Amino acid sequence: xxxxxxxxxxxxxxxxxxxxxxxxxxxxxxxxxxxxxxxxxxxxxxxxxxxxxxxxxxxxxxxxxxxxxxxxxxxxxxxxxxxxxxxxxxxxxxxxxxxxxxxxxxxxxxxxxxxxxxxxxxxxxxxxxxxxxxxxxxxxxxxxxxxxxxxxxxxxxxxxxxxxxxxxxxxxxxxxxxxxxxxxxxxxxxxxxxxxxxxxxxxxxxxxxxxxxxxxxxxxxxxxxxxxxxxxxxxxxxxxxxxxxxxxxxxxxxxxxxxxxxxxxxxxxxxxxxxxxxxxxxxxxxxxxxxxxxxxxxxxxxxxxxxxxxxxxxxxxxxxxxxxxxxxxxxxxxxxxxxxxxxxxxxxxxxxxxxxxx
Amino acid sequence: xxxxxxxxxxxxxxxxxxxxxxxxxxxxxxxxxxxxxxxxxxxxxxxxxxxxxxxxxxxxxxxxxxxxxxxxxxxxxxxxxxxxxxxxxxxxxxxxxxxxxxxxxxxxxxxxxxxxxxxxxxxxxxxxxxxxxxxxxxxxxxxxxxxxxxxxxxxxxxxxxxx
Numbered sequence: 001x002x003x004x005x006x007x008x009x010x011x012x013x014x015x016x017x018x019x020x021x022x023x024x025x026x027x028x029x030x031x032x033x034x035x036x037x038x039x040x041x042x043x044x045x046x047x048x049x050x051x052x053x054x055x056x057x058x059x060x061x062x063x064x065x066x067x068x069x070x071x072x073x074x075x076x077x078x079x080x081x082x083x084x085x086x087x088x089x090x091x092x093x094x095x096x097x098x099x100x101x102x103x104x105x106x107x108x109x110x111x112x113x114x115x116x117x118x119x120x121x122x123x124x125x126x127x128x129x130x131x132x133x134x135x136x137x138x139x140x141x142x143x144x145x146x147x148x149x150x151x152x153x154x155x156x157x158x159x160x161x162x163x164x165x166x167x168x169x170x171x172x173x174x175x176x177x178x179x180x181x182x183x184x185x186x187x188x189x190x191x192x193x194x195x196x197x198x199x200x201x202x203x204x205x206x207x208x209x210x211x212x213x214x215x216x217x218x219x220x221x222x223x224x225x226x227x228x229x230x231x232x233x234x235x236x237x238x239x240x241x242x243x244x245x246x247x248x249x250x251x252x253x254x255x256x257x258x259x260x261x262x263x264x265x266x267x268x269x270x271x272x273x274x275x276x277x278x279x280x281x282x283x284x285x286x287x288x289x290x291x292x293x294x295x296x297x298x299x300x301x302x303x304x305x306x307x308x309x310x311x312x313x314x315x316x317x318x319x320x321x322x323x324x325x326x327x328x329x330x331x332x333x334x335x336x337x338x339x340x341x342x343x344x345x346x347x348x349x350x351x352x353x354x355x356x357x358x
Numbered sequence: 359x360x361x362x363x364x365x366x367x368x369x370x371x372x373x374x375x376x377x378x379x380x381x382x383x384x385x386x387x388x389x390x391x392x393x394x395x396x397x398x399x400x401x402x403x404x405x406x407x408x409x410x411x412x413x414x415x416x417x418x419x420x421x422x423x424x425x426x427x428x429x430x431x432x433x434x435x436x437x438x439x440x441x442x443x444x445x446x447x448x449x450x451x452x453x454x455x456x457x458x459x460x461x462x463x464x465x466x467x468x469x470x471x472x473x474x475x476x477x478x479x480x481x482x483x484x485x486x487x488x489x490x491x492x493x494x495x496x497x498x499x500x501x502x503x504x505x506x507x508x509x510x511x512x513x514x515x516x517x518x519x520x521x
Contacts, residue, residue, distance in 0.1 A: 140513050143506075154506045169498070189494065191501040344502065347495065352503045356510060 240310025
């Protein structure tokens with residue numbers, strides 16, 4: 001066993017003999033739509049990635065707090081200034097919103113950590129998943145934003161953390177379908193490089209917008225919002241050839257009416273499949289030909305988007321062109337990224353964390 | 359599994375002390391015991407305070423807890439799977455007490471055992487990798503660290519350039 005393997009998470013500092021502060025390890029999947037956090041004390045949570053600032057003194061008094069988080073913010077969006085700080089899986093740095101978005105991400109993570117940690121003097125180490133091909137500047141921005149929140153923080157690629165959490169470190173292709181991006185990563189027994197990963201800026205949010213437009217086009221009189229469309233997609237989304245009709249209730253001039261959206265929903269859900277297939281072909285096709293079959297035989301799909309009915313079958317069908325393969329949807333897609341990031345954090349020797357402290 | 363009795367023989371007293379202060383809903387008591395491997399002591403040790411009518415070994419208590427969780431969560435693990443899990447937990451405890459592994463694994467693992475999806479997604483992989491990390495895995499962690507150190511270095515250099 002190497003020296004590193006023997007590194008212990010003790011509570012005393014062997015050099016000084018002083019008692020170290022308790023340590024909390026957390027794994028975070030900071031997503032465009034949802035943020036999931038898992039901690040080594042058993043706590044875990046998943047909320048919408050948004051922050052609400054009460055619009056005025058009245059709403060601040062009404063809520064009794066200066067900021068609302070997650071679904072609480074979404075559900076009260078008429079009375080708050082709603083900030084959704086991530087776009088395409090990274091902090092949206094458009095000049096007019098950059099500072100507000102950074103502050104919102106910081107506040108959101110502080111809020112989550114305050115729930116995870118119940119000890120005042122706890123030292124928090126975090127591993128955060130980001131899109132596979134996030135730019136260096138985006139990674140930097142996040143690391144900088146996390147100063148003062150974590151004692152030390154590490155960034156890992158989101159699909160890699162999914163794979164790490166599931167212990168799939170070799171001969172696998174991981175597809176992580178989020179709201180902002182779809183991330184693909186091939187695992188071959190070593191840390192994936194840029195060539196092993198793909199990020200597509202067309203994911204759940206794109207499906208929502210497509211569905212919104214399709215329904216609007218067919219039923220111009222119907223009243224609905226993009227949030228309603230998102231909920232419908234999450235509940236009924238499918239890409240299979242199912243027979244049953246999908247009808248939802250919208251209002252027309254305030255009066256409820258049922259609308260058949262079966263065709264529109266399928267078309268919208270299918271809209272991301274060609275890009276996913278193309279990226280899958282690219283990662284398999286550019287892999288060592290002797291090992292391509294193994295990769296095809298172990299395609300793992302996670303992320304909220306993986307819940308669309310029939311997705312595994314449709315990806316599997318697309319693999320026929322390459323000689324066939326096997327696709328499975330992971331059991332716990334929403335937490336898989338956070339679980340994996342937590343596993344990285346837990347297995348990271350204490351000594352390694354020391355390198356990242358300011 | 360409210361009480362976890364930890365037998366400390368020749369094992370690191372520091373780790374036992376840490377365990378004692380750790381529990382999430384567990385009271386951990388450290389006992390000094392005579393010779394024998396930790397696993398055998400677990401197997402022999404009665405739990406009269408907890409299970410007054412039928413003293414049982416730690417292994418039996420653990421097995422019953424897993425069986426209950428398995429049924430409650432709908433996983434319905436087979437006898438073989440439960441055997442494997444019990445062995446993994448005992449091995450894990452052994453490693454923690456010998457100081458080979460960090461103590462953080464214990465309360466977390468126990469908490470996860472109680473959660474609905476623990477056996478499906480979390481606990482099994484945890485115990486699967488509960489032993490010392492393979493050299494390949496340590497290398498992977500080293501590379502993750504190196505990438506992050508490089509990132510931080512760049513940030514610091516940029517900050518210094520601005521100053």
